[in-house]
Amino acid sequence: xxxxxxxxxxxxxxxxxxxxxxxxxxxxxxxxxxxxxxxxxxxxxxxxxxxxxxxxxxxxxxxxxxxxxxxxxxxxxxxxxxxxxxxxxxxxxxxxxxxxxxxxxxxxxxxxxxxxxxxxxxxxxxxxxxxxxxxxxxxxxxxxxxxxxxxxxxxxxxxxxxxxxxxxxxxxxxxxxxxxxxxxxxxxxxxxxxxxxxxxxxxxxxxxxxxxxxxxxxxxxxxxxxxxxxxxxxxxxxxxxxxxxxxxxxxxxxxxxxxxxxxxxxxxxxxxxxxxxxxxxxxxxxxxxxxxxxxxxxxxxxxxxxxxxxxxxxxxxxxxxxxxxxxxxxxxxxxxxxxxxxxxxxxxxxxxxxxxxxxxxxxxxxxxxxxxxxxxxxxxxxxxxxxxxxxxxxxxxxxxxxxxxxxxxxxxxxxxxxxxxxxxxxxxxxxxxxxxxxxxxxxxxxxxxxxxxxxxxxxxxxxxxxxxxxxxxxxxxxxxxxxxxxxxxxxxxxxxxxxxxxxxxxxxxxxxxxxxxxxxxxxxxxxxxxxxxxxxxxxxxxxxxxxxxxxxxxxxxxxxxxxxxxxxxxxxxxxxxxxxxxxxxxxxxxxxxxxxxxxxxxxxxxxxxxxxxxxxxxxxxxxxxxxxxxxxxxxxxxxxxxxxxxxxxxxxxxxxxxxxxxxxxxxxxxxxxxxxxxxxxxxxxxxxxxxxxxxxxxxxxxxxxxxxxxxxxxxxxxxxxxxxxxxxxxxxxxxxxxxxxxxxxxxxxxxxxxxxxxxx
DNA sequence: TCATGACTAACTGTT
DNA sequence: TTAGTCATGA
Numbered sequence: 001x002x003x004x005x006x007x008x009x010x011x012x013x014x015x016x017x018x019x020x021x022x023x024x025x026x027x028x029x030x031x032x033x034x035x036x037x038x039x040x041x042x043x044x045x046x047x048x049x050x051x052x053x054x055x056x057x058x059x060x061x062x063x064x065x066x067x068x069x070x071x072x073x074x075x076x077x078x079x080x081x082x083x084x085x086x087x088x089x090x091x092x093x094x095x096x097x098x099x100x101x102x103x104x105x106x107x108x109x110x111x112x113x114x115x116x117x118x119x120x121x122x123x124x125x126x127x128x129x130x131x132x133x134x135x136x137x138x139x140x141x142x143x144x145x146x147x148x149x150x151x152x153x154x155x156x157x158x159x160x161x162x163x164x165x166x167x168x169x170x171x172x173x174x175x176x177x178x179x180x181x182x183x184x185x186x187x188x189x190x191x192x193x194x195x196x197x198x199x200x201x202x203x204x205x206x207x208x209x210x211x212x213x214x215x216x217x218x219x220x221x222x223x224x225x226x227x228x229x230x231x232x233x234x235x236x237x238x239x240x241x242x243x244x245x246x247x248x249x250x251x252x253x254x255x256x257x258x259x260x261x262x263x264x265x266x267x268x269x270x271x272x273x274x275x276x277x278x279x280x281x282x283x284x285x286x287x288x289x290x291x292x293x294x295x296x297x298x299x300x301x302x303x304x305x306x307x308x309x310x311x312x313x314x315x316x317x318x319x320x321x322x323x324x325x326x327x328x329x330x331x332x333x334x335x336x337x338x339x340x341x342x343x344x345x346x347x348x349x350x351x352x353x354x355x356x357x358x359x360x361x362x363x364x365x366x367x368x369x370x371x372x373x374x375x376x377x378x379x380x381x382x383x384x385x386x387x388x389x390x391x392x393x394x395x396x397x398x399x400x401x402x403x404x405x406x407x408x409x410x411x412x413x414x415x416x417x418x419x420x421x422x423x424x425x426x427x428x429x430x431x432x433x434x435x436x437x438x439x440x441x442x443x444x445x446x447x448x449x450x451x452x453x454x455x456x457x458x459x460x461x462x463x464x465x466x467x468x469x470x471x472x473x474x475x476x477x478x479x480x481x482x483x484x485x486x487x488x489x490x491x492x493x494x495x496x497x498x499x500x501x502x503x504x505x506x507x508x509x510x511x512x513x514x515x516x517x518x519x520x521x522x523x524x525x526x527x528x529x530x531x532x533x534x535x536x537x538x539x540x541x542x543x544x545x546x547x548x549x550x551x552x553x554x555x556x557x558x559x560x561x562x563x564x565x566x567x568x569x570x571x572x573x574x575x576x577x578x579x580x581x582x583x584x585x586x587x588x589x590x591x592x593x594x595x596x597x598x599x600x601x602x603x604x605x606x607x608x609x610x611x612x613x614x615x616x617x618x619x620x621x622x623x624x625x626x627x628x629x630x631x632x633x634x635x636x637x638x639x640x641x642x643x644x645x646x647x648x649x650x651x652x653x654x655x656x657x658x659x660x661x662x663x664x665x666x667x668x669x670x671x672x673x674x675x676x677x678x679x680x681x682x683x684x685x686x687x688x689x690x691x692x693x694x695x696x697x698x699x700x701x702x703x704x705x706x707x708x709x710x711x712x713x714x715x716x717x718x719x720x721x722x723x724x725x726x727x728x729x730x731x732x733x734x735x736x737x738x739x740x741x742x743x744x745x746x747x748x749x750x751x752x753x754x755x756x757x758x759x760x
Numbered sequence: 761t762c763a764t765g766a767c768t769a770a771c772t773g774t775t
Numbered sequence: 776t777t778a779g780t781c782a783t784g785a
Contacts, residue, residue: 187775418762556773
């Protein structure tokens with residue numbers, strides 16, 4: 001494609017970015033500003049200019065983003081073999097080639113979060129490390145955070161006064177050593193090892209820097225320290241680093257993303273050319289204004305004005321529902337009706353939520369309304385127990401040092417090899433510094449292991465050896481061998497548990513998946529490459545863009561996507577913003593960015609919703625509206641209260657109030673004693689005042705007027721929670737202006753108003 | 761010593 | 776709601 005063609009239909013800023021060739025480039029791209037377009041057109045332009053495809057490296061965070069770019073580049077520049085992929089995949093590729101420089105065998109295993117947690121547990125057990133009641137999870141998180149900051153096990157220093165860091169200082173080196181012994185890496189290592197090998201091997205660094213003369217990074221605002229260092233190392237001699245990103249869409253701080261990387265890009269690369277893409281081609285003016293107003297409350301950002309030539313659009317809706325079922329049903333109903341009316345198709349809709357746990361009610365409502373939907377959930381398939389079970393055999397074949405795989409496989413299906421036996425084997429392995437599988441091979445010689453048990457272990461080893469014969473065959477054959485030799489399939493087939501039948505079906509799906517992989521595979525290590533795929537793919541990759549279904553996903557997964565109509569549910573305090581972010585202003589800003597990302601996915605219509613009460617962890621809680629709602633321009637929005645008063649006030653209506661079959665256990669099965677908590681609910685919702693009384697979990701004790709402070713969140717007996725935005729007078733005359741998320745601003749004499757501070 | 765079933769505590773987001 | 780832990784019987 002010619003340069004002229006590549007520039008057609010681009011605005012000035014986009015054109016400027018596309019035409020940039022040498023030297024650092026920073027593209028600050030607001031949502032919907034055609035960023036992917038610019039990046040892909042720029043790649044095509046580089047190729048057009050005679051730059052060889054092998055000199056271009058494009059890094060993304062998700063496979064989906066990489067795939068999309070690949071498709072688009074293929075259209076613009078057919079046949080060009082540009083290396084396009086995720087950071088982690090790039091890490092794998094580097095480590096397969098240069099891993100020995102950091103002591104890693106090329107057939108290494110990648111441990112997911114649960115594997116690495118398991119490894120940490122084992123390390124703590126076998127080395128009897130005193131963990132001062134910190135859970136493996138806490139320790140794992142701390143190690144991960146250190147790795148993201150590029151602090152190696154050797155360099156880790158405990159902070160004085162931090163008991164956790166004292167523990168980490170002991171566990172981290174032991175864990176890292178165990179990983180290397182097992183020829184395994186965790187997700188963070190994929191970046192950390194690469195960063196250190198580039199640092200420690202200047203000649204390799206120089207060689208790669210030269211090889212990848214043009215490096216492009218997407219979502220630069222989400223890079224962590226390790227990624228930052230890798231990028232710097234690859235663009236030292238050839239500083240043609242092009243970063244695209246938007247500080248307002250940084251939502252991975254918890255994974256070590258450092259917003260400063262993008263905020264200080266200009267300091268790092270003084271010669272940088274900065275291009276701002278501010279014209280939005282996606283959303284209506286109304287949606288954009290709401291997004292803009294919200295994000296304006298953040299302090300840590302680069303000023304950026306979003307604008308669009310798009311039409312004004314309908315008002316954004318803000319709806320309060322009685323509970324999550326009402327919320328979900330109403331959304332399903334709206335979708336159902338417009339599909340039936342022929343005005344929209346299912347795939348034009350998306351429902352976003354803060355946490356996966358919130359999807360349940362929505363899913364059920366979609367099913368009931370017979371609305372086709374697809375739920376995008378991180379890692380689902382390959383994370384299932386039965387799939388991990390089967391794959392653990394494959395992992396063990398590929399890497400016999402992989403103790404976690406061995407531990408998993410050794411007693412699945414159940415062979416009578418239990419905790420104690422495993423402990424003995426583990427102790428033996430630790431003592432002689434051999435892999436668990438090797439310890440198992442010597443089972444008969446291990447002291448303290450009963451003959452009978454040792455025989456069982458030997459049986460397992462024989463199984464592994466039998467399967468190993470298939471190792472060089474296609475992946476489907478390997479998995480087939482695992483299923484028959486291990487007896488896993490027979491055990492499941494013989495079971496009359498419905499769950500097991502389900503598992504069997506999933507395993508058949510795995511075989512199909514493997515077959516499809518085999519059919520398309522061109523390479524020389526199918527098993528290893530297949531495993532790599534199972535470790536690094538994300539479920540969003542399985543997201544079908546063109547199927548006609550409503551999309552259900554978390555806000556995190558939604559980044560980079562767009563939909564004509566978006567529903568954002570559960571705008572409630574503790575959910576969005578999430579309760580775990582309440583203490584830190586930085587984290588609160590990240591939550592706000594998350595909301596911003598959700599809002600800016602919408603092209604034409606947007607509905608925000610919240611509920612008055614929500615079932616959570618089996619408990620019913622009264623909701624406090626999200627503080628973010630107070631930051632939105634209310635006059636721009638259509639506020640609706642579908643709280644159906646009759647439903648709230650009349651317990652009888654409550655039972656069958658909505659148009660279809662709400663059923664509660666207590667109605668159908670009077671014999672069961674668990675009806676009690678529901679009864680309480682029926683009382684609780686009798687009146688709004690009573691409801692407020694019942695919110696004592698959220699309401700602090702009554703306090704005197706002078707104890708109310710500015711910005712305090714308070715709960716009003718009828719209007720619910722609100723925030724104090726102004727205060728005057730004192731004692732009996734002390735008055736407060738309170739901003740309620742839904743009811744707006746109200747002024748009260750504190751001595752007489754039914755107000756209490758929220759209990760937080 | 762293992763498997764099984766009951767009980768309990770926790771549970772954000774993702775490569 | 777479920778994963779993980781604990782107690783109990785085989």
